[in-house]
Amino acid sequence: MTVEGTGSSEAADEVELVARAVDGDRAALEEVIRRLQDPLYRLALRMAWRPSDAEDAVQEILIRVVTRLATWRAEARLLTWAYRVGVNYLLNLRRQTPQEARQLSLDEFRDGLADGLAEEDYRGPEAALLAEEVRLSCTQAVLQCLERDERIAFVLTDVFELSSAEAAWILEVSPAAYRKRLERARRRIRIFMDSTCGLVNAEAFCRCARRVPKALALGRIDPARPVFAVHPVSPSGRGVAEAAAQLGRLHDAAAVLRAHPDYAAPQQKVDAIGALLRSGRFPLLE
Template sequence: MRGTTVTDQDRPAGDGEVAGVVPAEEVALVARAVAGEGGALEEVVRRLRDPLYRLALRMVWRPADAEDAAQEILIRVITRLATWRAEARLLTWAYRVGVNYLLNLRRKSPQEERELSLDEFRDGLADGLAATNFAGPEAELLATEVRLSCTQAVLQCLDREERVAFVLGDIFGLSSAEAAWVLGTGPAAYRKRLERVRRRLRAYLDATCGLANPGAFCRCERRVEAAVASGRVNARRPVLAGHPVAPGGRGVAEAAAQLRRLRDAAAVLSAHPDYAAPRARTDAVATLLRSGRFPLLD
């Protein structure tokens, strides 16, 4: 798989400030953090840790791998904080650092290793579909886990450049100008890439997923037994349905309600809770930074 390295030198001509105004409060916060104020640095970590973890999770699929990636991204962001010039919001800039890392990550997800296509994934769903809904203990919880796991797996059937384009635009809601800046391309080129991915995903979900199209064949409730048997879902400890949520963030029920209202491809793939980054890992980042082993760049 071809990686893409995004640097300031890669920025297209005319790709200057991203549309919108960077709040003065954000500029002042970063200035204090760069000057060595511990409380400001911890506030920067607090603001960025959950969104960067969710970016990593959408790109690498498994929470354990996302934890590792998010920790590395957060260290890179903080140690490069002095290079931020307020050309974009702090989080948008942090996404740029994170995307650069994730596109070039050597570790591959299981689907990436197998180079699994959307068609092959659909065939696998059809083969493991039960005739009736799962009615065992925790049926609703396990069907939710199947849904969350399946939509993660669908994204892994895209190549990384396609995946990140969809994640930034249709899941995280960045404008085409912001997403293009993150990716180091022009807005028009980004919109074309995103529309190609949307068409592929709409066609796949319309033919496959009962959540997007009631006439499609697949139902989460009928995939539970096969998912548990294959080890994709842990019946005793659902990973995604039981994942901690960020304070004040959207939970499983709220995400499912959004899905029922919208019932389209973007809703199916984005109806996840607002997952929280593991606090022990991000607290460890703050401890390392305070230790002086990772000084901020001047």
């Protein structure tokens, strides 16, 4: 696989930037981190589910990217290569999400959503905000019911909208093997969403606003500290309202799972990496 648009100013800019970073230019290295931190955090969040776990994961991934930067040969875009580093880390992460630990299936998750669903939409305080929190939390949880290899395939192509060729390169598998993996994931998600989610199928039983009371009772969402609906986003990225507006125009399973804000990486974790690099105690590049 070669860099998309080889010879373009963007590709040349990446090559020049990485060369300066490898040569010890701290400002160039900080720029590399700045370009990669948010996309890599969003990847970690989709795989690790909880922001706290994603924060720890993205810090480790960024350190791995920095220490291996000299091995980038521009055979793929810098971000695509960084995704390969991140995916390798996330697929082998020992820490499990709650759904993974319970080996929760999509069928069991569907049964859980049906249990306690209110007959009417929630009308209490912050109703719209809490319905969004339910939607964002639920779509995160759905992904965790897939095996990791299927989850990453779905995330790379149907959420991040990478081509099958790029995703296969990231996962270091043949395009044919990748397509089979992706189709398994798509089929499982499609069947679940079509039978469950009212955003995809008007005949399905689940509605975010009717799930709010049960989610509050179970402590799945906290009205005082919503996790996803108020999560910081990238400076030029989509917010919750824009993501929801896009969702309103697209009623398919992939669109529902894709309609998340463009979350930003926690700056304190990124700043910690910068401090580590400036300390002189960190082996900058292998």
